[in-house]
Amino acid sequence: MTHTPEPVAGLSPRQLDRAFPFHWRVDADLRLLQMGEVLRRRFPHAGSGTPLSSVFRVARPRMEKLDHAALGATGEGIVLVETLCASPLRLRGQILPCDTGSGDLLFIGSPWLTRLAELESQSLTLQDFAAHDSIMDFLFVHQASQAALEDTRLLARTLKERSQRLDTIFQLSPDGFVAFDEFGKVDYVNPAFQHMTGLDLGALAGKTEAQVDGLLGALCDTPAAASNANDDTARRRERRAERRAAPRRMLQLMRPRRRTVQRSLRRGEGKAKVLYLRDVTRETEVDRMKSEFLTTAAHELRTPMASVYGFTELLLNRPFDDATRKDVLRTVHRQAGALIHMLNELLDLARIEARAGKDFHIETRALRPLIQETLAALLIPGDERKVRVSLPDILPDVNVDAAKFRQALTNLLSNAYKYSPQGGDIEIDVISRQDGRALGVRVSDRGIGMTAEQLGRAFERFYRADASGNLPGTGLGLSLVKEIMELMGGHVELHSQPGAGTQAILWLSLRGVRRKGGTPVETTPNLMEQP
Amino acid sequence: MYGLVNKALAQMVVSIHGAHAWETIKTRADVDVDVFVSMDSYPDEVTYKLVGAASDVLGDPPEALLEAFGEYWTLYTSQSGYGDYFRVGGTRLADFLANLDHLHARVGLIYPSMCLPSFTVEKLDDDNLLLHYRSERDGLAPMVVGLVKGLGKLFKERLTIEQVASRSPGKPTATFHVHLEGPL
Numbered sequence: 001m002t003h004t005p006e007p008v009a010g011l012s013p014r015q016l017d018r019a020f021p022f023h024w025r026v027d028a029d030l031r032l033l034q035m036g037e038v039l040r041r042r043f044p045h046a047g048s049g050t051p052l053s054s055v056f057r058v059a060r061p062r063m064e065k066l067d068h069a070a071l072g073a074t075g076e077g078i079v080l081v082e083t084l085c086a087s088p089l090r091l092r093g094q095i096l097p098c099d100t101g102s103g104d105l106l107f108i109g110s111p112w113l114t115r116l117a118e119l120e121s122q123s124l125t126l127q128d129f130a131a132h133d134s135i136m137d138f139l140f141v142h143q144a145s146q147a148a149l150e151d152t153r154l155l156a157r158t159l160k161e162r163s164q165r166l167d168t169i170f171q172l173s174p175d176g177f178v179a180f181d182e183f184g185k186v187d188y189v190n191p192a193f194q195h196m197t198g199l200d201l202g203a204l205a206g207k208t209e210a211q212v213d214g215l216l217g218a219l220c221d222t223p224a225a226a227s228n229a230n231d232d233t234a235r236r237r238e239r240r241a242e243r244r245a246a247p248r249r250m251l252q253l254m255r256p257r258r259r260t261v262q263r264s265l266r267r268g269e270g271k272a273k274v275l276y277l278r279d280v281t282r283e284t285e286v287d288r289m290k291s292e293f294l295t296t297a298a299h300e301l302r303t304p305m306a307s308v309y310g311f312t313e314l315l316l317n318r319p320f321d322d323a324t325r326k327d328v329l330r331t332v333h334r335q336a337g338a339l340i341h342m343l344n345e346l347l348d349l350a351r352i353e354a355r356a357g358k359d360f361h362i363e364t365r366a367l368r369p370l371i372q373e374t375l376a377a378l379l380i381p382g383d384e385r386k387v388r389v390s391l392p393d394i395l396p397d398v399n400v401d402a403a404k405f406r407q408a409l410t411n412l413l414s415n416a417y418k419y420s421p422q423g424g425d426i427e428i429d430v431i432s433r434q435d436g437r438a439l440g441v442r443v444s445d446r447g448i449g450m451t452a453e454q455l456g457r458a459f460e461r462f463y464r465a466d467a468s469g470n471l472p473g474t475g476l477g478l479s480l481v482k483e484i485m486e487l488m489g490g491h492v493e494l495h496s497q498p499g500a501g502t503q504a505i506l507w508l509s510l511r512g513v514r515r516k517g518g519t520p521v522e523t524t525p526n527l528m529e530q531p
Numbered sequence: 532m533y534g535l536v537n538k539a540l541a542q543m544v545v546s547i548h549g550a551h552a553w554e555t556i557k558t559r560a561d562v563d564v565d566v567f568v569s570m571d572s573y574p575d576e577v578t579y580k581l582v583g584a585a586s587d588v589l590g591d592p593p594e595a596l597l598e599a600f601g602e603y604w605t606l607y608t609s610q611s612g613y614g615d616y617f618r619v620g621g622t623r624l625a626d627f628l629a630n631l632d633h634l635h636a637r638v639g640l641i642y643p644s645m646c647l648p649s650f651t652v653e654k655l656d657d658d659n660l661l662l663h664y665r666s667e668r669d670g671l672a673p674m675v676v677g678l679v680k681g682l683g684k685l686f687k688e689r690l691t692i693e694q695v696a697s698r699s700p701g702k703p704t705a706t707f708h709v710h711l712e713g714p715l
Contacts (some may be wrong), residue, residue: 147569222635
């Protein structure tokens with residue numbers, strides 16, 4: 001028989017129940033006297049007098065057999081008990097002897113759970129726990145730390161993906177990048193930067209921005225771009241202020257190759273920053289050429305225009321006899337004609353460049369009639385010379401825009417006439433490249449010829465080998481020929497000696513040329529060969 | 532507002548309208564955050580700006596969007612590691628709502644900067660209850676409607692909910708009538 005338990009610490013069994021819903025109390029024979037309400041719900045048949053050993057086992061401290069003395073001796077130590085049922089519930093707490101002299105032992109504890117999900121498997125809810133019990137708070141904290149861990153993993157994954165994407169972009173970028181870490185030291189150099197400057201991570205790792213600028217400066221020859229690494233403090237400060245004021249600046253690198261690069265800097269957190277180099281060599285060159293072209297074009301147009309203006313002013317303000325008037329008008333007419341010719345050539349050039357060959361009608365044509373048609377249409381006023389043509393019996397077909405090819409050949413012939421004012425033969429023949437893949441239409445004169453320097457500038461717009469101005473021309477003809485030939489897949493070649501004359505060759509590729517029946521053209525054997 | 536709320540909003544927009552829509556909303560709201568950290572605290576303004584921008588971009592009135600978000604929030608959190616919080620609160624919707632303040636009290640102890648709303652239940656009969664909602668934040672009552680609808684789905688209970696009293700100056704509580712219609 002068990003006795004009726006005395007109140008503990010003045011708490012009635014009902015109050016004890018609410019304060020410690022997982023407690024139990026046994027008598028000296030280890031028979032249950034009372035259990036908390038959650039435990040009662042779990043063991044509805046375990047009433048007063050039920051042996052403790054049929055409901056619980058002690059997991060810690062290790063006990064072979066439940067023994068009153070051993071349980072009572074656990075004192076202040078932690079006791080872990082486990083319910084004996086299909087889904088065991090572990091309770092963590094301590095066993096206290098009741099101060100009643102009855103030998104009763106009181107266990108006070110609460111479920112030992114490590115995950116919030118275990119509550120559901122134990123059919124426990126928030127209501128089953130006393131308000132003072134912090135196990136729920138522990139579980140909430142644990143759950144929150146798991147969520148934080150999951151977020152951290154997600155962030156790490158996102159960062160890794162972004163980092164890989166950025167790495168690929170930097171690797172493939174034609175622009176140069178140098179990244180500085182949070183201490184302002186280089187920790188990354190991309191291949192484009194290395195290619196532009198010849199400076200790799202080995203040379204730059206650990207360097208500061210000023211030191212990198214110093215190394216870049218050393219690649220430039222101008223004093224302005226030279227290293228500031230050894231400047232005195234005041235100058236360094238000045239340069240730093242300049243850099244802040246103008247985050248983008250141009251550097252003229254002389255090594256490893258001559259390049260114009262634009263340097264900019266983007267600052268991040270702390271001392272982290274990215275230095276960015278963009279190769280603007282081509283843009284700078286194009287800008288320079290554009291300005292030069294505009295200046296030259298304006299100058300070239302002004303010369304005949306000034307002449308027209310001056311002569312018409314004379315005609316307006318002064319009386320002339322008929323013969324003189326006619327002579328003046330002839331000059332005005334000639335200068336106006338030169339203007340129109342120059343503007344036509346400029347427009348042709350602009351159109352060809354803008355369309356980039358899209359309006360070319362490339363077709364397979366027989367070369368002989370093309371040459372003959374060009375010669376038939378050629379009219380050089382006041383020059384009775386005939387062009388000597390020596391063409392082989394068999395000529396391959398070529399892929400050309402017939403009208404453009406005729407224009408190119410006409411320009412070469414016109415030059416041959418102009419630059420051989422003392423007479424001399426002008427010849428056309430056809431040559432073949434040694435590998436048989438290209439065919440050249442060669443125009444030769446025995447005129448004034450060109451020096452090596454003149455030859456080097458012959459394709460520049462408005463460049464005239466004759467500086468005297470006695471020979472008419474716009475200086476655009478050879479530029480046009482060059483554009484036309486390149487857009488037809490060929491090129492133009494010039495050979496010249498001062499006083500010995502000039503040879504100009506229009507090279508046409510024979511690759512892919514087919515006869516009407518579709519047979520590829522064979523190299524014509526009786527053509528002169530060129531390497 | 533804790534990051535979890537913004538994260539759920541992002542997830543809802545992405546699942547329905549795609550990642551591009553969310554990026555557009557963030558840009559419009561001028562919110563430059565890639566990943567919201569669930570238990571990190573963000574200014575309430577961020578959430579309000581995101582909801583406003585989402586309303587503009589998606590063409591839904593803010594109230595409809597908040598109600599949809601409330602419902603999504605319950606389902607999202609229950610499926611993304613926070614389901615146990617719901618199960619701790621009870622096995623039936625009415626129990627859960629009654630326990631919600633206890634749950635919030637525990638969570639509030641752990642996250643003192645979390646400004647949690649208060650819910651009290653006034654039981655009318657077995658099938659009807661009044662839910663009194665009090666919050667320091669304005670304009671979120673439509674979200675409560677969605678939250679309770681979401682909880683109904685979570686606990687597999689059919690219900691209707693109607694706001695019967697609004698907050699007003701001097702009256703900080705909004706009240707909802709919840710009619711429980713039985714299991715789903």
